[in-house]
Amino acid sequence: MSNPTPIADLLVRDSDSLAAAVSRLDASPLGLLFATDPDGRLAGRISAAEIDAALARGMNLSLRVGAAMVPDAGGLPAGLDPAELRKRANGSGNVIALVDGERRPVGFHSPASARRVPIAEPQLGGNELKYVTECIETNWISSQGSFVKRFEEEFARRLGVPHALAVSNGTVALHLALAAYGIGPGDEVIVPDLTFAATLNAVIYTGATPIIVDVARDTWNMDPEAVAAAITPRTKAIMPVHLYGQPADMAPILAIARRRGLMVVEDAAEAVGAAWQGTPCGAIGDCGTFSFFSNKLVTTGEGGMVVFKDDAIAARARRLRDHGMNPQKRYWHDEVGFNYRLTNLQAAIGCAQLEQLDGFLARKRQISTFYEKRLSKIAEIETPHILPDFANSYWVFSIIADCAALGLSRDQLMARLGAAGVDTRPLFYCMHEMPPYKTYAGNRDFPISAHLSANGLSLPSSTSITEAELEYVAGTIERIVGARRLARSNGT
Ligand SMILES: Cc1ncc(COP(=O)(O)O)c(C=O)c1O
Numbered sequence: 001m002s003n004p005t006p007i008a009d010l011l012v013r014d015s016d017s018l019a020a021a022v023s024r025l026d027a028s029p030l031g032l033l034f035a036t037d038p039d040g041r042l043a044g045r046i047s048a049a050e051i052d053a054a055l056a057r058g059m060n061l062s063l064r065v066g067a068a069m070v071p072d073a074g075g076l077p078a079g080l081d082p083a084e085l086r087k088r089a090n091g092s093g094n095v096i097a098l099v100d101g102e103r104r105p106v107g108f109h110s111p112a113s114a115r116r117v118p119i120a121e122p123q124l125g126g127n128e129l130k131y132v133t134e135c136i137e138t139n140w141i142s143s144q145g146s147f148v149k150r151f152e153e154e155f156a157r158r159l160g161v162p163h164a165l166a167v168s169n170g171t172v173a174l175h176l177a178l179a180a181y182g183i184g185p186g187d188e189v190i191v192p193d194l195t196f197a198a199t200l201n202a203v204i205y206t207g208a209t210p211i212i213v214d215v216a217r218d219t220w221n222m223d224p225e226a227v228a229a230a231i232t233p234r235t236k237a238i239m240p241v242h243l244y245g246q247p248a249d250m251a252p253i254l255a256i257a258r259r260r261g262l263m264v265v266e267d268a269a270e271a272v273g274a275a276w277q278g279t280p281c282g283a284i285g286d287c288g289t290f291s292f293f294s295n296k297l298v299t300t301g302e303g304g305m306v307v308f309k310d311d312a313i314a315a316r317a318r319r320l321r322d323h324g325m326n327p328q329k330r331y332w333h334d335e336v337g338f339n340y341r342l343t344n345l346q347a348a349i350g351c352a353q354l355e356q357l358d359g360f361l362a363r364k365r366q367i368s369t370f371y372e373k374r375l376s377k378i379a380e381i382e383t384p385h386i387l388p389d390f391a392n393s394y395w396v397f398s399i400i401a402d403c404a405a406l407g408l409s410r411d412q413l414m415a416r417l418g419a420a421g422v423d424t425r426p427l428f429y430c431m432h433e434m435p436p437y438k439t440y441a442g443n444r445d446f447p448i449s450a451h452l453s454a455n456g457l458s459l460p461s462s463t464s465i466t467e468a469e470l471e472y473v474a475g476t477i478e479r480i481v482g483a484r485r486l487a488r489s490n491g492t
Contacts, residue, residue, distance in 0.1 A: 005029050005419050007107050011036055014043045014066035018051055019490070021065050025051075026487035029419035031479025034097045034105050035069045041103040044069030045095075048482030061490060075099035078106045085109055093471025111472040112421025117460040119423045120295040120396055124349070126356045131348035145344025151351050152305070155290075158354070159283040161307045163314035165321060166342035166350070170269040170291025173304035174202030176340055177265050177287045178237070180308070180317035183208050187236040189265075192222040192248075193430050193441075193449035195241040199267050200437055208236065212432050214446045216249060218385045223448070224252035230444070231256070237263040242271035242281045243428075244458065245297075245364075245393035246384055250276050250284050263287070272298050273361045274393035281393075282307055292346075297360050297395055297463075298353040300346035361393060363463040367470065368394035371459060374474040378481055380405045396458040398427060403455050406484050410455050413480070420476045427456030 010028055012021050014035040025033055025048060032047040046069040054068035055061075075097035076088050089096055089109055098107040111117065135141050148166050156164035167173045183189060185207035191199050194215045203210040213226035222240045238257055240248035248266075257264045264285025268274070271281040272290055282288025290296075292303035308314040319327060324337025342350075368384075376383045382400040384392060403409055408416075414424045430453045432441035460473055 005108075007034075007105055010034055010108065011105060012046065012065055013038075014064065014069065016065050017062055018054065018059070018065060018068055019061040021046055022051065022061065022483075022486050022490050025483040028483065029416040029480070030095055030110070030476060031481075031483045032095060033065075034072075034108070035065050036105065039102075039104075042073060042075045042097050042099050042105050044071045044073075045097075046070065047479045048486045049479075051486055052482070072097070073103070075103065075105065076109060077101075082114060086114065089468075091466070091468045093468040093475055095472075110421060111466065111468040117422050117465065117469045117473055118462050119425055119458060119460055121462045121464060122294045122299045123356070123360065123463050124352075127352035128349045131352050132345055135345050135348050140344045143341035143343055145347065147344045147347035147351050148342060151342075151347040151354070154351065154354050155305055156307065158357070159280045159288070159307055161283045161288075161309055162311065163308040165306050165308075165314070165317055166347055167304045167306060167321060167340045168342055169302050170267075170289060170293065170304040171198040171202055172338065172340040173269075173289035173291070173306040174198065174239075174265070174267060175205045176317050176321055176338070177289055177306050177308075178202060178206045178208070179320055179338075180313050181237065181263050181265075181287075183236050183263075186234060188232060188234040189237045189239055190222075190227050190230050190235060191239045191431070192241050192243075193432050193446045194220060194243060194428055194452055195267070195431065196269070196428055197431065197434070197437070198269070199239060199241055200431055200440065203239070209234075210437070210440045211235070211442070212437065212440045212446075213444060215243075215449045215452065217448050218387060219246055219249050219390070220244075220384070220452055221246060221248035222253065224249055224256065226444070227253060228256050230442075231260055231262075235260065235262055237265050238285075239265045239267055240285070241267040241269075242274055244384070244398050245271050245274045245395035247271065247274050247276035247281050247390045247392070254285065257285070265289070269304075270296070270395045271393055272296065272395075273357060273364075275391040277389045283309075286310065287313070292350060292353075297364070297393065298350065298357055300342065300350040300353070303342050303346045303350060360463050364394040364461065367461055367463075367465060368392070368397050370470050371397045371399075371474065375399060375477065378478065380481055380484075381477065394461065396425070396461040398456055398458040400427075400452055400456045406481065407488050408484060410457055414457055416480055417473075417476060422473050422476055423460055425458045427453050427458065429453055 078098040187208040216223040266288040268282035269291035274281040292300040320337040380402040
């Protein structure tokens with residue numbers, strides 16, 4: 001992949017003033033500049049860190065770039081083949097100038113030069129191919145195959161629940177769960193404002209009314225106080241979402257549900273492997289649902305799972321998943337059902353993925369520990385709160401930027417990171433703001449989800465991310481913030 005930022009945007013003359021460098025740095029998506037000598041040759045590099053250090057040494061901004069830069073007359077020759085380039089860059093997370101025969105910068109290499117650093121890509125390096133091949137060789141490609149049963153049993157075992165039903169995706173998992181409980185027109189289901197739309201859509205499919213409530217500042221998930229305030233005689237269920245792998249605050253939610261006789265349906269689409277007080281997310285309430293879309297920690301391409309504790313509800317869900325057909329009497333339908341089955345081909349991938357889940361989770365922990373350590377030092381960046389007994393699975397590591405302090409909108413920050421080859425995603429839009437869902441907001445307020453949604457972004461968190469890529473992502477954020485601070489404090 002070619003570098004998204006032209007080299008011209010990254011150059012400054014070593015004879016230019018530091019004041020000039022400050023404003024150019026602020027426009028550089030990499031938050032750094034290469035300095036050239038009067039002949040245009042590579043002479044050094046400079047970022048806000050060097051200028052800060054120079055100012056701390058008593059220098060001022062009218063002085064030359066050359067006095068503050070890190071001398072760097074090296075670079076790597078432009079035109080090296082990519083493998084050689086990577087070898088010479090030696091797995092470093094740095095940005096390295098590429099120079100011509102005269103040592104003039106003509107480009108740059110960074111860990112994002114080879115590939116855009118992705119948010120969350122599937123990892124299919126285990127037994128996926130072997131198991132899918134087995135399906136094809138044995139002719140078992142529909143939902144009638146041994147991998148479906150194996151996937152369900154293994155999933156239920158991991159979660160410590162009696163019933164797991166594999167379904168076509170995480171949205172129908174939610175719908176099937178609600179349908180199995182008989183939730184429908186006239187009923188209300190409490191949902192958080194900050195979630196993916198499928199949470200609300202599933203409620204709407206049943207004919208019930210989603211009641212949107214604000215989220216809490218510490219978990220970014222459903223605020224239990226807002227839940228308590230939203231309960232009416234029509235409330236039938238509470239649907240906490242464990243957003244980005246962070247468990248919701250389940251103790252007060254369970255207490256409210258018990259007191260009022262409500263079902264707790266956990267949307268754990270993003271939280272396979274997360275746990276609250278030692279119980280896996282999805283197995284805390286009455287029922288839990290999961291998504292195996294390709295960006296999820298466990299993927300089957302498209303797919304989902306719904307887990308139940310109650311035998312009768314699980315049996316009803318199993319029937320509803322298969323057109324409402326009587327399991328003992330083929331083509332006899334006891335009720336109107338759906339075709340929400342998962343194929344054996346998909347389940348085969350799921351089985352192979354589950355074999356790797358512990359490794360995936362361990363890698364997510366390494367990634368989050370790295371980001372947490374580096375980014376929590378930046379005053380303008382808020383990292384997910386670490387709460388005792390809330391085992392975040394860190395599906396995607398997300399941050400909240402202090403956009404007011406940065407003087408940069410979230411979208412501008414994302415655009416800079418994008419220009420540096422770093423893939424990011426905005427946090428979800430607030431449900432109460434979008435036309436199809438506005439009506440479910442009532443007269444409630446959503447200050448916290450509005451703040452998180454407007455200022456939040458998710459960072460590259462693939463299990464396949466390299467150490468150099470992680471270093472590059474964190475370093476780029478540090479440099480962009482540093483350049484912003486300098487520009488703001490110097491009024492440029
Ligand atoms: C919170 C949440 N709920 C439900 C879903 C729906 O899952 P799927 O895309 O598998 O239908 C998603 C999907 O990503 C999700 O993030």
